[in-house]
Amino acid sequence: MADIIIKNARILTCKSNGPKIKEHMQDLGIIERGFIAVENGIIQEVGEGDGEEFCDRHTEIIDAEYKTVLPGFVDPHTHLVHYGSRENEIELKLKGVPYIEILKMGGGILSTVRATRAASYDQLMKKMIRSLDIMLLWGTTTVEAKSGYGLNFVDEVKCLEVLRDCTHPVEIIRTYMGAHAVPEEYKDNREGYINLMTERIIPYVAEKELAEFIDCFCEEGVFSVEESERILLKGKEHGLKIKIHADEIEPMGGAELAGRIGAVSAEHLIAASDEGIEAMKEGGVIPVLLPGTSFYLRLGKYARGRKMIDMGLPVALATDYNPGTCPTESLQGIMVFASMGMGLTPQEVINAMTINSAYAIDRGDKVGSIEKGKNADILIMDAPNENYIIYHFGINHVNTVIKNGKIVVKEGRLCY
Ligand SMILES: [Zn+2]
CATH class of the missing domain: 3.20.20.140 (Metal-dependent hydrolases)
Incomplete structure (x- = not known):
């Protein structure tokens, strides 16, 4: 069962089995209404829906409220x-x-x-x-x-x-x-x-x-x-x-x-x-x-x-x-x-x-995308979509940061 579930998320998975080139760089692998299940620091599953089947009473549920969720930079x-x-x-x-x-x-x-x-x-x-x-x-x-x-x-x-x-x-x-x-x-x-x-x-x-x-x-x-x-x-x-x-x-x-x-x-x-x-x-x-x-x-x-x-x-x-x-x-x-x-x-x-x-940095198999089996390095940004992040510039859009499955920034503040 998952330690953390992020639900109601607009997920930019950035998934790829190699460095992205040409038109693939335009593709963020978006899941419009999805969830991410995290267990032992690793992404256990990512997909559409709310991931209820991965929850038990110990699971921490984060409602992303359809904010933009993307891999840690x-x-x-x-x-x-x-x-x-x-x-x-x-x-x-x-x-x-x-x-x-x-x-x-x-x-x-x-x-x-x-x-x-x-x-x-x-x-x-x-x-x-x-x-x-x-x-x-x-x-x-x-x-x-x-x-x-x-x-x-x-x-x-x-x-x-x-x-x-x-x-x-x-x-x-x-x-x-x-x-x-x-x-x-x-x-x-x-x-x-x-x-x-x-x-x-x-x-x-x-x-x-x-x-x-x-x-x-x-x-x-x-x-x-x-x-x-x-x-x-x-x-x-x-x-x-x-x-x-x-x-x-x-x-x-x-x-x-x-x-x-x-x-x-x-x-x-x-x-x-x-x-x-x-x-x-x-x-x-x-x-x-x-x-x-x-x-x-x-x-x-x-x-x-x-x-x-x-x-x-x-x-x-x-x-x-x-x-x-x-x-x-x-x-x-x-x-x-x-x-x-x-x-x-x-x-x-x-x-x-x-x-x-x-x-x-030769870590393409571990980080850089939200995919099953990768390290759970995840950002929740106070932005409705990716264009907004660049459009409204000079400010910090980060609300939540998860690193290796641990919440280290919450509501824009460090909590590790
Ligand atoms: Zn330099």
Whole structure:
């Protein structure tokens, strides 16, 4: 018998037996008047009617009152663990001071690196939990999180251990991203830093199972295509799965590299070439687009999400939550940029941040849709339909969050 039944629900199941492409991204697998039965953290059944046959006197019944019920959001790209904040850079940005100048003044990513190195394990944990609470309140139930503000052995490991040890309801998928920037102490010896990663940190991270993925910032002035390939393949050799920050500003061939070396996903892609998009399709790479970053960097340009969907790529969406170029935990915020900035429909947007983003972190068999046998990660939103969620923007529509079969947000408040 079920522990929980959600009834009188308009359910967007997002069901699929693989990443959704083309016209399937328009299909949310809607059940107009349905129920979901949850037992031991797993979805026991979903269907039409009220599921009475799954109830006994111990079952908790939630009447959704025909609100919109959908899978918990999966955020497949964040820089969750870091210390400090950079609101002091807003004024400089608005004055048009280029990022490289901000970096020279001691700002930018390297200021976050200094703050993160100086922070203790407990300080990092506390700040991160605050962010995870916000994510949960706004509907994110699974998140990918990268290291990349430690940039040395001790501090990269410290950040990955914070991610590993966290017991928050939001499930964290860990990525090692030492190749986020070249740290100050290696600025005249980048080869030395790459060797530190490939010879020492990657083997350690893999052996201790501190990360499941490896990521690299392949960009003009950061890591070249050749360097990225070397770093990522070293990770692969040690059993890590590949992600890559590719072609964010310049079309350097990062998307092509992702296709060639079997990356699970490639991220950003604002400047990805036609050949790059084709190579990703060939290689089965999931494009993870981050329209909040385009907006916040005032690039005036978004990744070509519309074209990628039309070409048959399973587009996923993420926040890119980080302290510099996209300081937000809210996927509901990202929905608006994806829709208004890239021309994606509400249906495509929701599939892109549920089922497709689950595949982008290799969890397509566990989360991202409301289907029998999957983890019971479920949202009830105070919205009559999916269009309304994007139409009435800038606010939080989440009423209830269920994670692994437990109610963790009720009436918009944390209750775990
Ligand atoms: Zn990123």
